[in-house]
Amino acid sequence: MAKAAKKIINDPKKVVAEMLDGLVLANDGRIARVPGHAAIVRTDLPESKVAVLIGGGSGHEPLFHGFVGRNMGDGAACGQVFAAPSPDIIVAAAKAVHRGKGVLFLYGNYAGDTMNFDMAAELLEDEDIEVRTVRIADDVAAAPPERKYDRRGIAGDLLMIKIAGGAASELETLDDVVRVVEKAGDNVRSIGVAVSAGSIPETGKPTFELADDEIEIGMGAHGEAGVSRQKLLPADAVADQLMDKILNDLPFQSGDEVALLINNLGATTMMEMLIVNRRIRQILDERGIKVHRTDVGTWLTVQEMAGFSVTLMKLDDELKRYLDMPAESLGYSRM
Amino acid sequence: MAKAAKKIINDPKKVVAEMLDGLVLANDGRIARVPGHAAIVRTDLPESKVAVLIGGGSGHEPLFHGFVGRNMGDGAACGQVFAAPSPDIIVAAAKAVHRGKGVLFLYGNYAGDTMNFDMAAELLEDEDIEVRTVRIADDVAAAPPERKYDRRGIAGDLLMIKIAGGAASELETLDDVVRVVEKAGDNVRSIGVAVSAGSIPETGKPTFELADDEIEIGMGAHGEAGVSRQKLLPADAVADQLMDKILNDLPFQSGDEVALLINNLGATTMMEMLIVNRRIRQILDERGIKVHRTDVGTWLTVQEMAGFSVTLMKLDDELKRYLDMPAESLGYSRM
Amino acid sequence: MAATLEKDDVVAMLRHVSERLIAQVDILTDADLAIGDGDHGIGMQRGFEGTLESFDATPPENIEAAFKAMGTAILSKTGGAAGAIFGTLFRAGSKVTAGKETIGGADIAAFLETGLEAVLKRGGVTEGQKTIIDGLAPAARAARAKEAEGADAVLSAAADAAVAGVEATKGMVATTGKARSLGERSLGHPDPGAISVSLILKAMQDFAARA
Amino acid sequence: MAATLEKDDVVAMLRHVSERLIAQVDILTDADLAIGDGDHGIGMQRGFEGTLESFDATPPENIEAAFKAMGTAILSKTGGAAGAIFGTLFRAGSKVTAGKETIGGADIAAFLETGLEAVLKRGGVTEGQKTIIDGLAPAARAARAKEAEGADAVLSAAADAAVAGVEATKGMVATTGKARSLGERSLGHPDPGAISVSLILKAMQDFAARA
Numbered sequence A, B: 001m002a003k004a005a006k007k008i009i010n011d012p013k014k015v016v017a018e019m020l021d022g023l024v025l026a027n028d029g030r031i032a033r034v035p036g037h038a039a040i041v042r043t044d045l046p047e048s049k050v051a052v053l054i055g056g057g058s059g060h061e062p063l064f065h066g067f068v069g070r071n072m073g074d075g076a077a078c079g080q081v082f083a084a085p086s087p088d089i090i091v092a093a094a095k096a097v098h099r100g101k102g103v104l105f106l107y108g109n110y111a112g113d114t115m116n117f118d119m120a121a122e123l124l125e126d127e128d129i130e131v132r133t134v135r136i137a138d139d140v141a142a143a144p145p146e147r148k149y150d151r152r153g154i155a156g157d158l159l160m161i162k163i164a165g166g167a168a169s170e171l172e173t174l175d176d177v178v179r180v181v182e183k184a185g186d187n188v189r190s191i192g193v194a195v196s197a198g199s200i201p202e203t204g205k206p207t208f209e210l211a212d213d214e215i216e217i218g219m220g221a222h223g224e225a226g227v228s229r230q231k232l233l234p235a236d237a238v239a240d241q242l243m244d245k246i247l248n249d250l251p252f253q254s255g256d257e258v259a260l261l262i263n264n265l266g267a268t269t270m271m272e273m274l275i276v277n278r279r280i281r282q283i284l285d286e287r288g289i290k291v292h293r294t295d296v297g298t299w300l301t302v303q304e305m306a307g308f309s310v311t312l313m314k315l316d317d318e319l320k321r322y323l324d325m326p327a328e329s330l331g332y333s334r335m
Numbered sequence C, D: 001m002a003a004t005l006e007k008d009d010v011v012a013m014l015r016h017v018s019e020r021l022i023a024q025v026d027i028l029t030d031a032d033l034a035i036g037d038g039d040h041g042i043g044m045q046r047g048f049e050g051t052l053e054s055f056d057a058t059p060p061e062n063i064e065a066a067f068k069a070m071g072t073a074i075l076s077k078t079g080g081a082a083g084a085i086f087g088t089l090f091r092a093g094s095k096v097t098a099g100k101e102t103i104g105g106a107d108i109a110a111f112l113e114t115g116l117e118a119v120l121k122r123g124g125v126t127e128g129q130k131t132i133i134d135g136l137a138p139a140a141r142a143a144r145a146k147e148a149e150g151a152d153a154v155l156s157a158a159a160d161a162a163v164a165g166v167e168a169t170k171g172m173v174a175t176t177g178k179a180r181s182l183g184e185r186s187l188g189h190p191d192p193g194a195i196s197v198s199l200i201l202k203a204m205q206d207f208a209a210r211a
């Protein structure tokens, strides 16, 4: 049984509250706390725009609350570690971002998030604030294609938030933004591999157990079971398996353009991810699939978990436009 | 004795070569390999500019080779894991970035780097290519102030590269660029804390050992000894110790403006760094020191080492100007 | 042995539930580590600590307010799936006690049924999917079967049914929540949310037996 | 027992050195893990593998070329401090053998002295700072003292002196390189680079004794 991780924290019960204080300060004035709530909002929000509210459980930093900023999320509702935010937090955040043109709720497809965001949406409707929801469900390991609605959201979150943020800066209506974001959701596929576990600060216990020579393909962002547990493999073999799952899920075709994202779940080195990128590009080259844009970094973590995920999003001109807009936030910034 | 880390790699002897292939591909055409050498160069290098060549041992990704791009490094010379690049690599890289206005060598102050870069500089002088050197020496734990030239370079590297990249885009002569970068070097201070060790892919052995309840204040980026080994402490107490060392080293004064950088050495969570940021800002507030700009992220790693470092750079208008210029690279991008 | 409960009994009972559950969070943590993400224990702890704080800050004025305050505290402090589910259970269930000065067996049965109905609607699952429902639905049925026998007997029957329900979840393959992706691997493990239901009812039963 | 070495001997000796050192990298890794960053073993391995490849690709035409090829391979393949230092040692040292068809004890002493001088200049350190110098400087002195006695005796004396030098580094506090920051904590550990010097000279000695 793995030992509890050593963490540099204060009171384990206060990690989320203190993290949010530190997060607001780290944004150098560009975001503010929604008073009395575990929620944040941009300080430079334009007066009239469709609002994008993101959120979910904490412990995955920089996701979600690190992705609030220009052409990204307009605000975020933050739950406790691995726990969806409660409806009151979501309602407060939604009111803080609302600028008269409705609010897009964009979050990962988990039972807890769905229930809490839905409850919040009902409360907001009572107050005549229009809410539309897009649930991110990019993890091909979570369910077969015919039950895509059962899939959970993993690192595809970043591309989805990027596109939503871009679309909501340009498009006039909530309907238009939803249309673009739903299209992005239809075209995004991810899968991860776990190498070792992370742990929740308050319990100190690792979220799963893997033998010293084992990895798990398809494990979810909270240690949910994947598609196969197997012996440690060379990077190329791991990349082959991941790409196989992704490329067989969406009919990617020769000539397609994609966004490629390799996400560090926490403790994996960038060296490893770049070695994997090399193999991914060989595979895509063989298939005639062109990479329009690559991101390699640490976006959705599971505390100190080691492992990474690969995401492909099939692009058209509209998705490219919103994906390529400059964006700035603490956790993701690109010109 | 800690177990060797599980890594997703292929042949351990080929990690650097394969990483570089993956790195070039991840830059989507913005950088190219210097043919035949472990070196990279921007593809969009303007025709006439002072060149900034960065580099050092690999294994610290995204540093250094991830910081090549617009308003950052113009090229990088890449050594093997934790080993300075050899003179032939540096010479090839310098020739690839040189645009007639001389080359700034900017790297961390380690014996291996100094000797190899110096040998390269001598060879380049024979070919009438002007080279000036600035060695980054920001780690206050490495030597007392009167032996600042003995200090090693740690995460201050990022701010130094950012400023050098900005200055070299605007200033006309190598002398001017060197003047600005040296000023930045005089004003930057860092210190780290180690929580657990990383390992070199080829040996699989952890670079140091720490008991399960111990941390080490001041440990260097390769596991070099720090200033004190002690029991695990709360985040606020760790922040207090780090800030104490930094603030006592450079006479920071009330009214000063600084850049603040918190760097993840590998496996530490962003949650921890944000909690630390909260305390750092309390301390700076008490001292009347204003934070002009904050970066919290993963810039200089030591493979899967856990721990982080804090960097402060005292700014004047000129340093602010170059630090705030938009910059884009795989490892660091900000509008 | 209390056949009916007054407001003060209900508040005391819900305090007892909160304290007992806080003392047992490790069971929930371990159960959620086995097939979920390991936060069910600390989540319920936040909700029950919130309940106690709420009772301290604003002593409930009547029975409905007591149940509702517990639901509100859980809803806002627990978060996650359990926060929505248990929050909904207590808030929706509280409505059947509106205006009542005392509650008996039939009221408790109605509380469980109404809460269950709201939870089914909220979560969109049915029995057999290895969730809270598999503790709650049998408990509600057992309660209704004993409705004539008074609060203590009804709670005893409900708690026993919930415990049996937890046992039954071991034989179920999860098809919702974080355990879903485990598929067959979820077999043999009880559902954490259902365990919470059984512990809550057990604590109520013990309180009613002593009251 | 070879008092003088011809070109083929020198090439064979340097091959032997390379193979022996490659087989002993773990000693260097562990020594560097104790007071450095743990890469000295794999670094030297890269350099010596590079030497063998170079000899295979381009068999050295004379003694000077053999020493220089080894230095060039180490300089470009080892990297780090050791690459610069050992590369400089062999490249600078090679010059004293220019034009020689055979080398004897005095040549080896001159090789070590000239190499040492270049290394001192490159690294900017002096004896006693716990570096390669503390193996190399005593070895060069011992070699000069025996210069009249032939290559085998000179190498034997140099190797012994280097081993003693390694031993002495245990009592030194590092004031340069990655071990510098250890301060007093570097006491008791031998210097990895000095160990490499001793292993190289020992391998040369053994070769000369058999040749």
Ligand SMILES: Nc1ncnc2c1ncn2[C@@H]1O[C@H](COP(=O)(O)OP(=O)(O)O)[C@@H](O)[C@H]1O
Binding pocket: A082, A083, A084, A111, A112, A113, C032, C036, C037, C038, C039, C040, C043, C079, C080, C081, C082, C083, C085, C122, C123, C124, C125, C130, C131, C132, C133, C176, C177, C178, C191, C192, C193, C194
């Ligand atoms: N849709 C649902 N309906 C009813 N109960 C559910 C549903 N989804 C999950 N649950 C219950 O929630 C429990 C997990 O609660 P908790 O760990 O607090 O939430 P999370 O899954 O968000 O981490 C599960 O054991 C299950 O009983």
Ligand SMILES: Nc1ncnc2c1ncn2[C@@H]1O[C@H](COP(=O)(O)OP(=O)(O)O)[C@@H](O)[C@H]1O
Binding pocket: B082, B083, B084, B111, B112, B113, D032, D036, D037, D038, D039, D040, D043, D044, D079, D080, D081, D082, D083, D085, D122, D123, D124, D125, D130, D131, D132, D133, D176, D177, D178, D191, D192, D193, D194
């Ligand atoms: N300035 C110097 N002069 C001579 N030798 C040095 C110097 N700095 C370091 N060394 C030697 O280099 C050795 C370390 O080599 P190696 O581990 O390959 O390089 P690095 O320190 O770059 O990791 C040390 O043990 C020491 O003997």
Ligand SMILES: [Mg+2]
Binding pocket: A057, A081, A082, A083, A084, A112, C037, C039, C040, C080, C081
């Ligand atoms: Mg959870």
Ligand SMILES: [Mg+2]
Binding pocket: B057, B081, B082, B083, B084, B112, D037, D039, D040, D080, D081
């Ligand atoms: Mg090294």
Ligand SMILES: [Mg+2]
Binding pocket: C032, C036, C037, C038, C039, C040, C080, C178
């Ligand atoms: Mg859970």
Ligand SMILES: [Mg+2]
Binding pocket: D032, D036, D037, D038, D039, D040, D080, D178
């Ligand atoms: Mg070393």
